[in-house]
Amino acid sequence: MHRSNVNRGEKENQIDRIKKKMDSVEFDAHWYRRVFHTFGASFLVYYLLPDLEWINLFKFWAPILLVSFAVFLECLRVTGKINSGHFFGLRVYEKKRFGSYLYFGVGVLILLLFFPQQIAVPCILCACIADPIMGELRNNLGKKQVYIIGFIICMFLFLITWHKADMWMMFLVSIAGASGAVLGEVKKLWWLDDDFMIQIVPAVLLLIIWITISYFGFVPPEPIIYSW
Amino acid sequence: MKNKEMYYLKVKRSDKNIVRTEILLTPLLIGLPMIIGILLICNWFYRGLLTYSSVFDGELILGIIILVSNIMFDIPFIRSLWRSFKEN
Numbered sequence: 001m002h003r004s005n006v007n008r009g010e011k012e013n014q015i016d017r018i019k020k021k022m023d024s025v026e027f028d029a030h031w032y033r034r035v036f037h038t039f040g041a042s043f044l045v046y047y048l049l050p051d052l053e054w055i056n057l058f059k060f061w062a063p064i065l066l067v068s069f070a071v072f073l074e075c076l077r078v079t080g081k082i083n084s085g086h087f088f089g090l091r092v093y094e095k096k097r098f099g100s101y102l103y104f105g106v107g108v109l110i111l112l113l114f115f116p117q118q119i120a121v122p123c124i125l126c127a128c129i130a131d132p133i134m135g136e137l138r139n140n141l142g143k144k145q146v147y148i149i150g151f152i153i154c155m156f157l158f159l160i161t162w163h164k165a166d167m168w169m170m171f172l173v174s175i176a177g178a179s180g181a182v183l184g185e186v187k188k189l190w191w192l193d194d195d196f197m198i199q200i201v202p203a204v205l206l207l208i209i210w211i212t213i214s215y216f217g218f219v220p221p222e223p224i225i226y227s228w
Numbered sequence: 229m230k231n232k233e234m235y236y237l238k239v240k241r242s243d244k245n246i247v248r249t250e251i252l253l254t255p256l257l258i259g260l261p262m263i264i265g266i267l268l269i270c271n272w273f274y275r276g277l278l279t280y281s282s283v284f285d286g287e288l289i290l291g292i293i294i295l296v297s298n299i300m301f302d303i304p305f306i307r308s309l310w311r312s313f314k315e316n
Contacts, residue, residue, distance in 0.1 A: 031301070038302075039260065039298075041264065045267070048264075132301060160289050160293070163286060164286070222283075224286035226271070226283070
């Protein structure tokens with residue numbers, strides 16, 4: 001009895017020590033935000049899920065509920081009902097408007113639900129990969145160089161996703177998509193985040209191309225990810 | 229946008245619980261994209277490579293892109309976290 005009490009006490013002490021250690025850490029918001037970006041690539045699992053009735057229902061409602069929850073939280077925060085201090089890694093300009101992560105989520109939601117996979121996948125990857133790389137390069141290089149490198153990275157992502165298409169279509173889509181993504185990143189507005197623009201601007205451009213090529217009788221390529 | 233606005237909001241001493249939650253989220257932030265990348269590569273291996281089908285090659289490249297990009301940002305993130313742990 002006495003021994004088990006001692007063990008419990010030791011364990012509690014150990015947990016307290018770990019908690020104190022965690023609390024004393026000055027968590028790096030910079031890298032945290034970058035990792036949050038690359039984490040977004042996980043949403044591509046959406047296309048791996050099998051085509052079953054109940055899973056399709058889940059695929060439709062899960063992203064909507066997730067984003068709705070984030071909207072609810074952000075509404076509470078912006079109206080002052082929740083302190084901004086409770087949200088880690090927010091920037092100063094995000095104090096009085098919705099956080100970037102919400103724009104990111106809304107962008108992903110729109111792409112997953114309303115755009116074909118061939119358009120959604122490269123646009124999501126632009127936000128997840130090209131955006132943080134451009135952000136990092138901005139610390140060391142000039143604006144022009146950053147946008148050129150960003151354009152090349154985005155173009156590569158579009159080329160990969162459209163590699164099954166005809167050569168002319170592949171290059172047309174890559175150039176249009178990469179231009180849209182860089183344009184979405186260049187124009188920084190207070191009320192509309194670049195995390196949203198970098199996804200939606202190229203998606204809209206690609207959708208126009210998609211409709212046009214279909215109108216002229218050309219067939220867009222097959223999707224890149226096949227469900228289980 | 230002004231440079232000052234790009235700074236991060238400070239976390240108060242009383243809100244340290246939030247930081248703890250973020251630390252506990254780290255395995256998910258790092259692990260999940262890795263799992264998705266590996267799943268894509270596995271999909272390519274079993275349905276593409278073993279059946280001699282090139283239809284799944286795109287999944288291999290996507291899987292590699294996701295893995296590499298995540299590792300690229302995870303390393304400095306973990307390093308900074310580790311440094312903070314050691315300093316305190």
